[in-house]
Amino acid sequence: MCVIEPSPVVETRRLALRSPGAQDISRLAALANDPDVARMTLRMPHPFGLADAEAFVLGVAVQDPARARTFLIEHEDHGPVGVIGLFEDTDPAPEVGYWIARPFWGRGFATEALQGAMTWASRAWKRRALMAGHFTDNPASGRVLEKAGFLYTGEVRRGFSRARAAETATRRMVWLA
Template sequence: MCAIELEPVLSTERLRLRRPRKSDAERIAAFCNDFDVARMTTRIPHPYGLADAEAFLHGLDDQDPLTAATFAIEHPQDGLVGVMGFYANEAGRTEIGYWLGRPYWGQGYATEAARRALVWASRDWGRRFVMAGHFSDNPASGEVLCKAGFLYTGEVRLLASAARGEDAPARMMVWLA
C-alpha cells in the first residue's frame, strides 16, 4: 500500500469528493435537520443544528487516516450536497456511510460518489472489502449500494438510529474489491 494522502480529492463526471471544511457547516446543518435525512442514518440526531455540524467538522481533525476517511460530496453549481465516509465499525471492519440532502435524492449522486470512493478505498487505501447497511425501510439506499457493487449478506441487524431514538432493522451488505 502506498502512503495515504491525508486529504484526497476525488472527481466523478458530475461531482467532487473532498474533505469537509468549516464553511460547510451551515449546509450540513440545514440538510441534516431534515428528519427524513437524519432518520436514515445511525449517527445523526434530530433536531440537528449549526453547533452539531460544527462539532462534526471539528471531530474530523481527530480522525485517524488509517481507519477513517470523510468526504464532502460537492456539486459544481450547488456546493455541498451530502457527506460520505468510511469508518471502522464495532468489529474493526471498514464500513461506509453516507447521506444526501433531500433536493439531491433520486439523481444518482450517491451511487456515483460511492463508486468513486470505493475505487479510492481499494486502490489508494488498500481496502479489499467494505461493509454497509441500510435500514429496511430505506430501500433506495439498498439500490444505491447494489449499483455501487455491494451484495447482501443475508444478515438483518438492529442498529441504533439517533434521530429515531430507537433501534431499527438494517440489511447488511458487503463490497469486495
C-alpha cells in the same frame, strides 16, 4: 507501505469528494436538519443545528486517516449535497455510510459518490472489501448499494438510530474488490 494522503480530493463525473471545513458548517446544518435524512442514519441527531455541524467538522479533522475517512459530497453546480464516510468498526472490513440532502434525491449522486469512494478505498486506502447497511424501511439506499456492486449478506443487524431514538433493523451488505 501505504502512504495516506492528508486530505484527498476524489473527483467523479459531477462530484468532488473532499474534507469538510469551517466554510461548510452552515450548509451542512441546513442540509442535515431534515428529519427524513436523519432518520435513515444511525449517528445523525435530529434536529441537526450549527453546533452539530461544527462538532461534525471538528470530528472529521481529528480522524485517524488510516482508520476512517469522511468526505463532503460537493456537486459542480449545487455545492455540498451530502456526506460519505468510510470507517473501521467491529466488522472485518471498513464500513461505508452516506447521506444525500432531500433536494438532491433521485439524481444518482449517492451512487456516483459511493463509486468514487470505493475506487479511492481500493486504490489509496488499499481496502479489498467494504461493508454497508441500510434500514429495512429504506429500500432506495439498498438500490444505491446494489448499483455500486454491494451484495446482501443475509444478516439483519439492529442498531440505535439517534434521530429515531429507537432500535432499527439494518440489512447488511458487502463489496469485494
